[in-house]
Amino acid sequence: MNDEKLTQRLLALLTEVAPDIDPATVRLDRDFRDQFDFDSMDLFNFATSIVQTFGVDVAEKDYRRLLSIEKAAEYLRNKPAAS
Amino acid sequence: MPHEFRMPSLGADMEGGTLTEWCVQPGATVHRGQVIALVETTKGVIDIESFEDAVVEKLLISPGEYVAVGGPLALLSGADVPARRISPAARALAARLQVDTAQLKGSGPDGAIGMADVQAAGSRPSPRAGIRLAIGAALGRSKREIPHYYLQHSVDFTPAADWLGAWNAVRPVPERLLPIVLMMRAVARSAAEKPGFNGYFERDGFVASAAVHLGVAVSLRGGGLVAPAILDAAPKTLVQLMSDLQQMVTRVRNGHMRSSELSAGTITLTSLGEEGVESLLPIIYPPQVAIVGFGAPTLRPWVVDGQLAVRSVMRLSLAADHRVTDGRQGSQFLLRIAELLSKPGEL
Incomplete structure (x- = not known):
């Protein structure tokens, strides 16, 4: 998957778990917590969809590496898929 | 005997809501807990559930209309509820303040409408006040x-x-x-x-x-x-x-x-x-x-x-x-x- 596709995929997942976010306003480099008051349940849901979509496992301590679109993309690029 | 299905109070900070959509049609049978309507409030769109098993007789309002808490939304039949009472003084005050008593939730015994209820409705600010005002209230x-x-x-x-x-x-x-x-x-x-x-x-x-x-x-x-x-x-x-x-x-x-x-x-x-x-x-x-x-x-x-x-x-x-x-x-x-x-x- 190229970078642009991965970014679009992650944006789609983000707005699926948080439909009250307008995808047009998402800044790719900014922390979700600062940008949209992301709480622990939002992050949990985002991590759950990443796991289910990309077939990877995410350790609890790595949740914080998913806290922006760019960080999540970086994390996934460095992680071989489980399936 | 048909009775009114009224806008429920969804917490102390709710004044009323705007009907977004009916989820039932006249003649439909609804069950307790079934979603009857979608109503927009300061907290977002809420699924309004029926309190009882009943039959929908008539829908009283259309999408886009605002209804205060206690105001009628539909007529249902199936269960008996006591008729609403209003004191003569409250009725006179309502006429003077041009308050529609059908939209009021009474605070007296069995929901009876008193002067205080009419007074409160008469001085109510914009019904679509923001959530900040609602929380403040x-x-x-x-x-x-x-x-x-x-x-x-x-x-x-x-x-x-x-x-x-x-x-x-x-x-x-x-x-x-x-x-x-x-x-x-x-x-x-x-x-x-x-x-x-x-x-x-x-x-x-x-x-x-x-x-x-x-x-x-x-x-x-x-x-x-x-x-x-x-x-x-x-x-x-x-x-x-x-x-x-x-x-x-x-x-x-x-x-x-x-x-x-x-x-x-x-x-x-x-x-x-x-x-x-x-x-x-x-x-x-x-x-x-x-x-x-x-x-x-x-x-x-x-x-x-x-x-x-x-x-x-x-x-x-x-x-x-x-x-x-x-x-x-x-x-x-x-x-x-x-x-x-x-x-x-x-x-």
Whole structure:
């Protein structure tokens, strides 16, 4: 998957778990917590969809590496898929 | 005999709502708990559920119309309800202030409409006031009417955090738990055990609730908050509470909360998450009589077995209603929550 596709995929997942976010306003480099008051349940849901979509496992301590679109993309690029 | 299905009050901070969509047609049979209509309020779009099994006779309003709490939405038949009463003085006042009494919720016995109800309706500000105004109105009333007392207690959260870490380490992401679920379980169990903190304070005084409907404060993006309830939380396991909370937060984020979960809360829990400040003093959400607050866990020096250690310490707080309980009972309640949190394996 190229970078642009991965970014679009992650944006789609983000707005699926948080439909009250307008995808047009998402800044790719900014922390979700600062940008949209992301709480622990939002992050949990985002991590759950990443796991289910990309077939990877995410350790609890790595949740914080998913806290922006760019960080999540970086994390996934460095992680071989489980399936 | 047909009777009115009226706009329900979904909490002390709701004035009314705008019909978005009917989910039933005239002639349809509805069951208790079935969604009848979608109504937009300051908290987002709410699924309005039927209180009974009935047949829809007539829809009285169209999408886009605003209806105050207590105003008629539809005519249903199937169950008998007492007719509404209005005092002659209130009727005269309503005529003078041009208040439509059909839209009023009476505060007298059996919903009778009195002069105060008409007066309040006549001076009501814009019905579509923002959520900030709504929160201000509900919590202003709370501060005026409820003689709050506050208690605080610190608990070593390390055992709970360790237990949770071990639980989560061996499970895939979808089966993991969040720390708030431990707090929810501790509060729900304590509320079921200790009378005086779980129920409503109404006109005739405190009415204890047998079931614990645990309100959980959820922040809305862009400001404001809601506290929908997990129904009958006391017997639910950690896994069930996690699943219920996840679905509830999803409904909040989608703007599809249920009327039952918004009005049912018998006690509320509020947590600042893992990155907030260490302590909060919450305000009771009327007509409830208690709210339990959890600050963010913070590393602190702490004595363990006579030795100084660094532990993750959490500050618990309780705001409770002095008309119902005193500090002594409050102290026992808060200590019970702390005790349950310190033995997470038994939760």
